[in-house]
Amino acid sequence: MLILPPLWDACPRCQNVARQVIRGNLSIARLYSAKTVDEHDPDTDYSSVESFGDMAGELKRRKRKADSKRRQYGNTFVDHILVTVRGGKGGSGAAALQATLKGSGPSAPCGGNGGSGGSVYLTTSPSLSSLTTLKKRVVGGQGSSGSGAHKHGKRGDDVLITVPVGTIVREIRREGEEERTIREEIDLGLDEDEKRMRKWKRWIISHPSAGGEVSLEEYQGAETLLKKEGRWKIQTPSFEQQPAIELDISEALREPILLAKGGLGGLGNPFFDSPRIASRGFMPPIQTFEFELKLLADVGLVGLPNVGKSTLLRGLTGKKAEIANYQFTTLNPQIGVVRVYEDGRWSGELEGGSEIQESLVEREIEDLSRTLGEEFPNTKIQKGTSVRNGNVERIRFTLSDNPGLLPQASENVGLGHSFLRSIERSPVLVYVLDLSKPSPAEDLLVLKNELESYQEGLSDRANIVVLNKADQVEERVGKERIKEIEDVVGETSDIITLSGKYNLGIRRLVDLLVEKVEMAREVAKREKEEKEREELMKSQSGNKGYSFGMRRLEV
Ligand SMILES: Nc1nc2c(ncn2[C@@H]2O[C@H](COP(=O)(O)OP(=O)(O)OP(=O)(O)O)[C@@H](O)[C@H]2O)c(=O)[nH]1
Numbered sequence: 433m434l435i436l437p438p439l440w441d442a443c444p445r446c447q448n449v450a451r452q453v454i455r456g457n458l459s460i461a462r463l464y465s466a467k468t469v470d471e472h473d474p475d476t477d478y479s480s481v482e483s484f485g486d487m488a489g490e491l492k493r494r495k496r497k498a499d500s501k502r503r504q505y506g507n508t509f510v511d512h513i514l515v516t517v518r519g520g521k522g523g524s525g526a527a528a529l530q531a532t533l534k535g536s537g538p539s540a541p542c543g544g545n546g547g548s549g550g551s552v553y554l555t556t557s558p559s560l561s562s563l564t565t566l567k568k569r570v571v572g573g574q575g576s577s578g579s580g581a582h583k584h585g586k587r588g589d590d591v592l593i594t595v596p597v598g599t600i601v602r603e604i605r606r607e608g609e610e611e612r613t614i615r616e617e618i619d620l621g622l623d624e625d626e627k628r629m630r631k632w633k634r635w636i637i638s639h640p641s642a643g644g645e646v647s648l649e650e651y652q653g654a655e656t657l658l659k660k661e662g663r664w665k666i667q668t669p670s671f672e673q674q675p676a677i678e679l680d681i682s683e684a685l686r687e688p689i690l691l692a693k694g695g696l697g698g699l700g701n702p703f704f705d706s707p708r709i710a711s712r713g714f715m716p717p718i719q720t721f722e723f724e725l726k727l728l729a730d731v732g733l734v735g736l737p738n739v740g741k742s743t744l745l746r747g748l749t750g751k752k753a754e755i756a757n758y759q760f761t762t763l764n765p766q767i768g769v770v771r772v773y774e775d776g777r778w779s780g781e782l783e784g785g786s787e788i789q790e791s792l793v794e795r796e797i798e799d800l801s802r803t804l805g806e807e808f809p810n811t812k813i814q815k816g817t818s819v820r821n822g823n824v825e826r827i828r829f830t831l832s833d834n835p836g837l838l839p840q841a842s843e844n845v846g847l848g849h850s851f852l853r854s855i856e857r858s859p860v861l862v863y864v865l866d867l868s869k870p871s872p873a874e875d876l877l878v879l880k881n882e883l884e885s886y887q888e889g890l891s892d893r894a895n896i897v898v899l900n901k902a903d904q905v906e907e908r909v910g911k912e913r914i915k916e917i918e919d920v921v922g923e924t925s926d927i928i929t930l931s932g933k934y935n936l937g938i939r940r941l942v943d944l945l946v947e948k949v950e951m952a953r954e955v956a957k958r959e960k961e962e963k964e965r966e967e968l969m970k971s972q973s974g975n976k977g978y979s980f981g982m983r984r985l986e987v
């Protein structure tokens with residue numbers, strides 16, 4: 433906690449300090465926070481005491497944590513993964529007999545049916561931007577077995593796989609238990625009778641207390657009944673019979689999509705002619721899916737660590753990205769939406785004079801203001817709705833904040849280049865440089881070099897250069913640095929000098945981004961029309977191309 437809570441009740445000066453913090457005067461709070469209750473003297477002006485107390489310690493701790501996180505997960509931004517998925521197995525039917533009084537005749541079958549297995553569905557979440565959370569194996573809940581007195585088994589639980597928007601899902605393999613068994617039987621060289629008996633044993637269960645073997649006639653009768661119900665042939669449809677699932681999720685899903693259906697539950701003995709027989713639940717096929725993430729942001733921010741990319745994301749979109757004064761605060765790409773209104777204002781815009789705080793400081797201030805029952809104005813970012821104060825939205829685009837790039841990222845230094853795969857897909861790229869550093873022009877060359885060694889021509893796609901932290905630079909020095917950068921980029925890029933933290937110069941950036949995004953969309957539209965024309969011509973000339981029996985669903 434930044435300010436000592438017990439003090440503001442007792443001391444008007446403390447309350448005054450706390451209110452100053454809420455108005456944004458943090459330096460006072462930092463000095464003040466070192467004092468304990470015992471040390472407190474209401475007559476001392478703590479704003480002149482030189483101590484950074486808790487805040488510095490906490491920052492150090494967080495930096496250590498970020499470093500270890502980077503070492504642990506740094507090179508594992510997951511954007512490609514194979515997942516095996518299976519619906520839950522159906523529960524078995526029961527072969528139970530009703531209890532009867534002695535000598536009152538044969539007991540009636542009363543076994544309940546098994547519950548069907550749970551299915552596996554796919555859904556999207558706006559808070560995800562990596563496939564890291566995906567498990568390699570996902571199985572629906574198993575249905576419970578039926579029991580006596582006509583009690584049917586419970587249905588297995590459905591399972592949701594949650595992915596970020598921009599994920600491509602392809603089913604690449606599908607195999608059921610039946611196919612595996614058939615292969616095994618061929619290997620064992622079994623004859624038809626043996627195969628049939630094995631199949632009966634696999635699908636039909638006899639009541640444990642029924643005594644003796646179930647006769648061939650009983651098995652045959654049960655088989656006929658199951659065939660009638662369409663429950664005998666359970667071979668998995670091949671990709672020719674039922675196309676593989678292929679999804680390109682470019683928008684948030686309104687409803688979950690079914691990937692793997694749960695198996696049917698077995699039938700209880702009232703269904704069969706023989707009271708000693710029930711059937712087993714189905715085991716659904718195992719499906720292998722390939723998940724690939726291509727983050728779909730119109731604009732990608734590229735920069736060295738700690739230059740203020742996440743601060744910019746926050747200022748442009750209002751998205752709460754982690755901001756801190758050390759490298760690799762951001763470990764995975766983050767995507768936010770920029771909504772620009774008719775009057776040129778935008779969704780993440782701050783109120784005049786507000787400042788974007790580091791996350792840690794912001795959380796402490798929020799705690800403090802909650803305790804004091806006051807609202808902290810700096811954290812109030814405009815909500816992203818399509819109509820704001822009667823002002824209509826003009827354009828909406830997405831922006832990705834990426835982890836910091838280091839020299840030799842393409843040789844896996846820092847976080848490596850795994851996340852460049854997402855950057856690669858953004859039609860507009862923005863270089864973010866720290867103008868308060870001695871040589872931002874050299875930093876720019878480093879960035880260009882890294883993009884180029886990842887993919888030829890990629891460095892030229894970035895045609896906006898943002899010079900951030902302008903508030904920290906003396907005018908003369910700043911001008912010299914800007915001149916050096918102009919010499920590097922020549923006519924190829926627009927240069928914008930701004931301060932992300934203090935919300936200065938952002939409007940020019942927004943205007944430029946709108947212009948570039950509109951241009952990029954126009955180009956993409958033309959390319960799409962061109963492609964459609966080509967495909968139409970191809971299909972008219974009878975050449976339908978080679979199909980792998982896959983179905984493409986544009987969601
Ligand atoms: N003075 C000043 N500080 C800024 C400005 N923009 C960002 N900062 C500070 O710079 C530090 C790093 O900001 P981040 O937004 O976390 O930087 P980043 O580029 O996302 O960093 P990584 O995620 O580690 O690559 C924080 O302490 C910010 O408060 C600015 O315009 N002026």
Ligand SMILES: [Mg+2]
Pocket residue numbers: 741742743754755761762833834835
């Ligand atoms: Mg960041």
